Amino acid sequence: xxxxxxxxxxxxxxxVFITSIIAFLLVHLSxxxxxxxxxxxxxxxxxxxxxxxxxxxxxLMVQYLDWIGRVMQGxxxxxxxxxxxxxxxxxxxxxxxxxxxxxxLGFALLLxxxxxxxxxxxxxxxxxxxxxxxxxxxxxxxxxxxALGLMYVLGVHYRxxxxxxxxxxxxxxxxxxxxxxxxxxxxMRLTRSGMMDVMQSDHVxxxxxxxxxxxxxxxxxGLRHAIIPVVSLAxxxxxFMLGGSIVIETxxxxxxxxxLAWESIQRSDIEVIQAILLVIAAAYAVxxxxxxxxxxxxxxxxxxx
Amino acid sequence: xxxxxxxxxxxxxxxxxxxxLLRPVRGIDLxxxxxxxxAIVGESGCGKSLTALAIMGLLPRNALxxxxxxxxxxxxxxxxxxRRWRQLRGNRxxxxxxxxxxxxxxxxxxxxxxxxxxxxxxxxxxxxxxERSLELLRKVGIxxxxxxxxxxxxxxxxxxxxxxMIAMALLCEPELIIADEPTTxxxxxxxxxxxxxxxxxxxxxxxxxxxxxxxxxxxAGMADRIVVMYGxxxxxxxxxxxxxxxxxxxxTEGLMRSIPxxxxxxxxxxxxxxxxxxxxxxxxxxxxxxxxxxPYAMPACGEAPVPLRDAGDGHMIRCLLSSDxxxxxxxxxxxxxxxxx
Amino acid sequence: MSSMVxxxxxxxxxxxxxxxxxxxxxxxSFWAGGIILxxxxxxxxxxxxxxxxxxxxxxxxxxxxPPVWSDNGTWTHPLGTDNLGRDYLSRLLYGAxxxxxxxxxxxxxxxxxxxVLGVAAGYWGGRVDLVVNFLITIRLTLPVVLVALVVVALIxxxxxLLVLVIGLLLWDRFAIVMRSATQQLATREYITSxxxxxxxxxxxxxxxxxPNITGPLIVVAxxxxxxxxxxxxxxxxxxxxxxxxxVSWGLMVAEAKPQLMFRPWMIMVPGxxxxxxxxxxNLVGDALRDVTTPEGRA
Numbered sequence: 001x002x003x004x005x006x007x008x009x010x011x012x013x014x015x016v017f018i019t020s021i022i023a024f025l026l027v028h029l030s031x032x033x034x035x036x037x038x039x040x041x042x043x044x045x046x047x048x049x050x051x052x053x054x055x056x057x058x059x060l061m062v063q064y065l066d067w068i069g070r071v072m073q074g075x076x077x078x079x080x081x082x083x084x085x086x087x088x089x090x091x092x093x094x095x096x097x098x099x100x101x102x103x104x105l106g107f108a109l110l111l112x113x114x115x116x117x118x119x120x121x122x123x124x125x126x127x128x129x130x131x132x133x134x135x136x137x138x139x140x141x142x143x144x145x146x147a148l149g150l151m152y153v154l155g156v157h158y159r160x161x162x163x164x165x166x167x168x169x170x171x172x173x174x175x176x177x178x179x180x181x182x183x184x185x186x187x188m189r190l191t192r193s194g195m196m197d198v199m200q201s202d203h204v205x206x207x208x209x210x211x212x213x214x215x216x217x218x219x220x221x222g223l224r225h226a227i228i229p230v231v232s233l234a235x236x237x238x239x240f241m242l243g244g245s246i247v248i249e250t251x252x253x254x255x256x257x258x259x260l261a262w263e264s265i266q267r268s269d270i271e272v273i274q275a276i277l278l279v280i281a282a283a284y285a286v287x288x289x290x291x292x293x294x295x296x297x298x299x300x301x302x303x304x305x
Numbered sequence: 306x307x308x309x310x311x312x313x314x315x316x317x318x319x320x321x322x323x324x325x326l327l328r329p330v331r332g333i334d335l336x337x338x339x340x341x342x343x344a345i346v347g348e349s350g351c352g353k354s355l356t357a358l359a360i361m362g363l364l365p366r367n368a369l370x371x372x373x374x375x376x377x378x379x380x381x382x383x384x385x386x387x388r389r390w391r392q393l394r395g396n397r398x399x400x401x402x403x404x405x406x407x408x409x410x411x412x413x414x415x416x417x418x419x420x421x422x423x424x425x426x427x428x429x430x431x432x433x434x435x436e437r438s439l440e441l442l443r444k445v446g447i448x449x450x451x452x453x454x455x456x457x458x459x460x461x462x463x464x465x466x467x468x469x470m471i472a473m474a475l476l477c478e479p480e481l482i483i484a485d486e487p488t489t490x491x492x493x494x495x496x497x498x499x500x501x502x503x504x505x506x507x508x509x510x511x512x513x514x515x516x517x518x519x520x521x522x523x524x525a526g527m528a529d530r531i532v533v534m535y536g537x538x539x540x541x542x543x544x545x546x547x548x549x550x551x552x553x554x555x556x557t558e559g560l561m562r563s564i565p566x567x568x569x570x571x572x573x574x575x576x577x578x579x580x581x582x583x584x585x586x587x588x589x590x591x592x593x594x595x596x597x598x599x600p601y602a603m604p605a606c607g608e609a610p611v612p613l614r615d616a617g618d619g620h621m622i623r624c625l626l627s628s629d630x631x632x633x634x635x636x637x638x639x640x641x642x643x644x645x646x
Numbered sequence: 647m648s649s650m651v652x653x654x655x656x657x658x659x660x661x662x663x664x665x666x667x668x669x670x671x672x673x674x675s676f677w678a679g680g681i682i683l684x685x686x687x688x689x690x691x692x693x694x695x696x697x698x699x700x701x702x703x704x705x706x707x708x709x710x711x712p713p714v715w716s717d718n719g720t721w722t723h724p725l726g727t728d729n730l731g732r733d734y735l736s737r738l739l740y741g742a743x744x745x746x747x748x749x750x751x752x753x754x755x756x757x758x759x760x761x762v763l764g765v766a767a768g769y770w771g772g773r774v775d776l777v778v779n780f781l782i783t784i785r786l787t788l789p790v791v792l793v794a795l796v797v798v799a800l801i802x803x804x805x806x807l808l809v810l811v812i813g814l815l816l817w818d819r820f821a822i823v824m825r826s827a828t829q830q831l832a833t834r835e836y837i838t839s840x841x842x843x844x845x846x847x848x849x850x851x852x853x854x855x856x857p858n859i860t861g862p863l864i865v866v867a868x869x870x871x872x873x874x875x876x877x878x879x880x881x882x883x884x885x886x887x888x889x890x891x892x893v894s895w896g897l898m899v900a901e902a903k904p905q906l907m908f909r910p911w912m913i914m915v916p917g918x919x920x921x922x923x924x925x926x927x928n929l930v931g932d933a934l935r936d937v938t939t940p941e942g943r944a
Contacts, residue, residue: 030800203408210395243789
């Protein structure tokens with residue numbers, strides 16, 4: 001077991017490392033940072049001065065190593081625009097995105113898993129078709145449209161929920177639904193197909209043959225098996241949601257990482273952009289690792305082998 | 306207890322598929338007395354497993370079950386509610402399946418699975434359930450049962466797992482146990498142990514046992530009565546010694562011939578086999594079900610379905626041949642089959 | 647237990663693509679999705695002919711005219727006008743062009759990259775497989791929307807760059823699916839027998855493997871086409887996709903966002919169009935998946 005964990009950990013670290021290189025290169029090669037910072041109407045001299053000041057005239061490799069070295073010590077650099085330590089800025093925004101992501105995932109699971117289970121138990125009936133349609137709608141509905149739609153119906157027309165800001169729990173309801181909905185089809189389909197398979201299995205037949213109550217058969221002996229891949233999928237979807245939160249956060253004016261990224265991109269705030277890319281990629285990598293470990297923990301067969 | 310543990314008459318299973326109706330079971334009768342072992346013998350595809358599932362009420366949703374009578378210790382099982390089924394299953398009627406590896410849930414410990422069954426049917430504390438589980442594990446001959454309770458199924462060998470399954474079947478002291486190919490997935494040496502265990506348990510508890518198998522070797526020494534099934538029907542029914550001693554139905558005869566007998570079968574001698582394969586079961590019968598593979602086939606066999614008749618002393622066969630064995634060509638089996646379907 | 651019925655016999659005598667085509671034509675989803683898709687494609691192709699006005703022509707006297715079914719609607723502008731008086735129907739039609747064009751080109755790029763990587767990994771296995779898997783993992787770790795935004799913001803947004811960026815980002819599913827499809831084929835006997843008679847590797851790849859993975863390829867392509875179209879819409883919505891004077895449905899939604907409270911139709915029109923397009927693509931994709939799967943699916 002432990003060699004397995006060690007291997008996966010090493011792989012995750014390698015992936016994050018490579019991603020950091022890509023993040024760095026993306027930001028530094030997509031145009032000249034000094035020019036971007038200087039803005040319009042800057043003279044050649046101003047640009048050269050900025051380049052000198054921030055060390056953008058050094059070889060890329062050196063700049064990268066310098067940056068990653070500081071990152072590993074917990075220093076993410078300084079924001080040009082906000083004149084603050086990037087780490088501090090991140091710390092202010094991460095909780096919002098994390099909350100949004102978890103709530104969105106929670107919504108997706110709450111909707112998809114029961115639907116998937118019921119659809120599997122009653123295939124080709126009305127509820128199965130409803131589940132299917134929800135899945136289809138989820139795939140065709142872009143999150144920004146859904147967000148706007150929710151905003152209109154619940155925020156403008158019926159005025160039950162606030163449409164911007166992030167101060168109360170109510171502020172997170174619509175964004176979570178809009179963000180989480182996209183994960184619903186995949187989770188529901190996987191739950192449904194997994195349940196349909198497991199309900200045909202021998203051990204479920206045994207559970208039935210011994211007169212166990214339907215609850216025990218379906219949940220303890222059925223879902224318990226079918227949910228294993230779903231857990232992995234959920235962790236991965238959370239990772240996607242963290243990356244895709246930018247659209248939702250800008251629509252609902254939620255002050256999270258996505259919103260910060262958006263603003264930083266507009267302001268060419270290089271250091272912040274770099275840091276956010278790295279943080280989100282690292283979060284995804286960690287979540288994937290978590291998914292694999294959970295997978296191993298839940299399935300006793302993997303544990304022993 | 307008086308009266309039979311299980312009475313089944315006229316059991317039929319039909320399964321509608323896209324363009325036709327399959328009839329895998331076409332009217333089976335079965336009577337099991339307390340303490341009696343009745344073996345249902347036949348090749349795969351003859352409907353014996355479906356018969357077992359039908360008795361347990363575990364047929365797939367699209368299957369149609371009809372019967373003149375199915376009764377467990379006098380209580381009719383026809384049209385009972387799902388709730389009543391759950392009360393009976395694992396409690397008064399228990400089933401042992403073929404492959405204990407897949408039959409047990411790999412995610413839970415042995416002790417948890419046994420306790421779950423016991424506490425479903427009896428109001429006992431966890432401690433009492435554990436005690437009872439240990440008692441039964443000992444009874445089925447599992448060494449260091451305390452350790453086993455905490456283990457997962459994949460940590461046990463095949464033979465031990467089957468013993469656990471038998472223990473689980475006995476938890477609530479059922480009146481009837483149905484064992485569907487209980488030894489097929491096991492090593493030959495273990496097979497004998499398990500069979501002996503079943504026999505001992507039956508002697509101790511007086512439980513009725515329905516033993517389903519394709520292996521005549523398993524039956525000898527285990528069963529009191531035999532039902533030979535072919536094509537969804539019983540083709541020969543009778544007392545075990547009688548049937549094995551004087552196999553009257555050509556199919557039974559064919560089965561007997563395909564078993565090597567120590568001391569008799571010579572080295573290099575070809576084992577007898579029954580040419581052909583089990584045909585698909587749809588449509589009503591218009592002739593004898595075994596016609597295509599029977600070496601003694603006569604014109605009359607193709608004219609009408611053959612009824613089950615008494616050949617004396619409760620020995621039933623479904624065949625037009627005379628019951629004294631006369632009129633059978635001894636060379637029939639070794640002749641080339643007309644067509645191999 | 648008795649054996650179950652298998653499906654009708656005649657199909658086994660036709661070639662697999664023939665079978666797939668026949669089954670596609672019988673499939674309801676295929677027709678529904680196909681018709682909608684065809685209509686949108688035709689509308690896009692004939693946009694110049696069908697548009698009543700120039701989509702970029704501003705007319706500040708005719709701003710915010712509602713669609714023809716509302717009170718003040720007029721047939722001059724059947725779908726109304728936007729905040730700058732531009733005709734909505736014309737913009738819708740030209741927006742279709744952009745969506746479809748970007749979608750197709752990005753799928754071409756991502757499909758090529760993904761197929762090459764996936765087939766290589768599936769066929770050669772071993773270290774090639776490890777490398778490709780690693781690349782896929784890296785790609786999955788990067789947040790797509792953010793990366794696209796960063797590149798477009800910092801380099802500048804031209805249509806070509808947009809297509810390139812999206813194309814270079816969405817190849818992962820192609821790689822994954824093509825890899826597993828190739829793996830399943832590579833172990834089959836006719837591949838090993840082709841090798842034993844001395845067929846060279848490119849020959850095997852092109853003659854034996856590629857023709858047999860077109861089924862899953864088309865299915866993935868449809869999924870990724872929808873994905874690419876949605877991504878472009880999101881980027882344009884954020885202002886970093888298609889730029890004016892070009893029209894994109896995402897851009898239309900963005901420009902209409904301030905009107906959410908009082909003129910929701912401005913958001914709904916491009917929104918519904920987008921949904922219809924993606925829905926149609928998904929329907930066709932699902933139908934294709936159903937018809938290219940051999941019998942015996944759940």
